[in-house]
Each structure stands twice: as structure tokens, then as C-alpha cells.
Amino acid sequence: MSEPLSSLQPDRLMQHMQALCKGIGARHACSPQERRAAEYVQIILRSVGVEQIAVQPFRSHTTLGAQMLPVLALAALATLTSAKTRLNRLRAAALSALSAFNLHGALSAKPPFFQPLIALGTSQNVIATIAPRSAIKRRVYLIGHLDSSKQRFLLPPALPELLKPLATLGIGALFLNALVQARRAFARKARRGLWDALLAALSLGALIAQLNDERQPFVEGANDNASAVSVLLGLAETLSLAPLEHTQVNFLFTGCAEVGGIGIARYLEQFQPPRFNSYFIAFEMVGSGNLCYVTKHGVTAFGEYAPDPDLLALARRAAVQHLQVAGREMLSLDELAVIVRMGYKGLCLAGYDQEGWLPHWHRAEDRLERIQAGALSRAAHFGYTLLQEIDRSAPAD
Known part of the structure; x- marks a missing residue:
């Protein structure tokens, strides 16, 4: 049996990146490639001992x-x-x-x-659950989307x-x-x-x-968002070997995020997870540059949104062990927008480049060759530390 944290090392995470980016390629919404990515995720989850796996199909439009x-x-x-x-x-x-x-x-x-008139394609979410060692006192939902976008200049x-x-x-x-x-x-x-x-x-x-x-081509989507899928697979392998004490961890590999967060919206609508003692953590473009926990999001002044204050405080505590990770405002539009709008508590972990922007966002250069293995591993280790902080904060009996 391997050591739990070995699945968070750069070489292991890059194996997933290679499979998603080169073995499958661009994974646009509702495409056969997006479906193959969902199948790959299920194969890996089963191979590392995760038994509770479900697939949620849904209808969606295929492009923004x-x-x-x-x-x-x-x-x-x-x-x-x-x-x-x-x-x-x-x-x-x-x-x-x-x-x-x-x-x-x-x-x-x-x-x-x-939306019902343009929902002409079929996509899917892959949902996996790892139970805690003891009674459930918290639920965490880790999110990484399977699909990639077209190159976009707007x-x-x-x-x-x-x-x-x-x-x-x-x-x-x-x-x-x-x-x-x-x-x-x-x-x-x-x-x-x-x-x-x-x-x-x-x-x-x-x-x-x-x-x-x-008219632009679909991009490989290495950083956006194969990086998040790889990190989630690493965390799933880690937690399958060493579950948390009181926190149930749910992995949501979502479809059609790039066309408006359709996958996460369909999950919340159908399954209606409890809002009490539940946290959602979205991973976005964590394979390049620096890592932050986002303190404010939005691409318009009318559509700004923020993470849950309690979860933000836990992220700050986790960052004490990861001095390179800090909070910052980001120009971004991600699945947390849907989570917040539907009344759930959430936080986003995101990468940023030297100028403070999401690296290679919706650009043709978002390829495996631009991924930094160390950045992937840093995101995975910080995510694991944050999960431990959440578990330690579980209410007493």
C-alpha cells in the first residue's frame, strides 16, 4: 500500500494531466471527449478504492x-x-x-x-463519496470541472x-x-x-x-480545468487510504461548467445537499503560477460574489502552513457563482500569474506544456490541509 500523501506528488498528478490533455484532448461541453474524461475519472476512482461512485446525466447547451x-x-x-x-x-x-x-x-x-430551448446536448457529473472514520459532522464537496472551453477573446x-x-x-x-x-x-x-x-x-x-x-478552436484545457480534475483525483486517492475523522468528502467532477456552470447547478437542484455544516470548495486553474483562496469574484460590478466567511477563516488558518498561499480578489467567473446564488457556503482555490490574472484563461496556449507540476502539487497539499482544518473544526458531540 502506498503512503497517503504520495498521490499528491507532482509525478502522480502529472500522470492524470497527461491522460486528460494528450490522451483525450479538448473536452468541450457535451462532447465525446468530455464523456471520456468522465469515464477516466471513474476508472481511477475505482482503482484507488473509492466505492461510492455515481453518474448524473443532464441536458445542456454546448457552447457559451x-x-x-x-x-x-x-x-x-x-x-x-x-x-x-x-x-x-x-x-x-x-x-x-x-x-x-x-x-x-x-x-x-x-x-x-x-435555456430549455438550447439544451440540445447531454453531459454528466461524476459524483464520488468517501465516508469519515467516525460519525458525520461535516460534509465537504470538492469541485473540478471536466470540460474545456473554446479560445475566447471577449x-x-x-x-x-x-x-x-x-x-x-x-x-x-x-x-x-x-x-x-x-x-x-x-x-x-x-x-x-x-x-x-x-x-x-x-x-x-x-x-x-x-x-x-x-469560430475559435476548442482548447486543450490543461490549466482550465484538467488541473483541478487531477488534484481531485490525487485527494481522492489520499482520502481513500486515510479518511478524515468526522468529515464526509464528496467529489464533484462536473460537466458543462464552461457554458454557465450547468453541471453544478443540476447537481444542487437534483440532490439538494444539506446547507448546515456543508462546505463547497471549487478548484480553478491551479496548475500554473501562484495559488490563492479567492476573497472576491466577478467579471462585472453587478455580478460580484464572495466566499463564505467561516470557510475563508479556515483557509487563512490552513495558509499558516503554506506561506506561499494567500487570499486575493480575482477577475473570475466560476462555479462558486452558482453555489453562492443557490444559498450554499463555498470557497474557490485558484491560480494566478505574475500580473495577477488567471493563467492562460480561454487561450490556445492552455496546453500541458504550460503546466507546472509543482503548482499542481502545491494546490493538492493546500487542499488537503484545508480539509484537515475543516475536520478539526467539526462541532463537538
């Missing part, structure tokens, strides 16, 4: 464009139909408000109202620092346009002017840029 393109098309239509008649202006106001609402949702990992742009102000401006402008058009509908005289031309140009530009993103 299926959600974004209708929203941006509505925005463009709203700016082009604000003609002189009252009916057209009211129609433009309604379309603008609807597009603003749905754009905000898309950039906050909320499903659109038309999320994030070449200058990531522009993402939040531009996205916030876009949502705000659409809401403002709804008010402007509604006011014009009841004004005696209202003419199209500079505001209409500017908003039309911005809306059409965003639509064209999104269409260009949809």
Missing part, C-alpha cells in the same frame, strides 16, 4: 455562444428598431431591458430564460483589466437605453441621435466579436 448570441442580437435589434413610432420605441425599450437582464445573467453564471480580452469595466458599461448602457426609449415613447418630439448611433455601434461590435469567438 448559444446563450450569448441571442442576448447580443436582442441588444443590436433594440438599437436598430427605435424608430419614430411609439410602438417601436416601446418595443426597443423592452428588447433593451431584456437583453440587459440576460447579459447580466450570462456574466453571473445564471441560465437564460430560453472572456477575457487581451487586456484583462478592461473586462470588468467594459462588461459593466455594456449592461448599464442597455438598462439606460431601456429607460431612454421608454421616455421617448411618450415624448412629443424625439429623434434618433448620437446616443442611438453609439449604442448601435457598440451592440453590433459586441455581436460580431462574439461570432468571432464562436
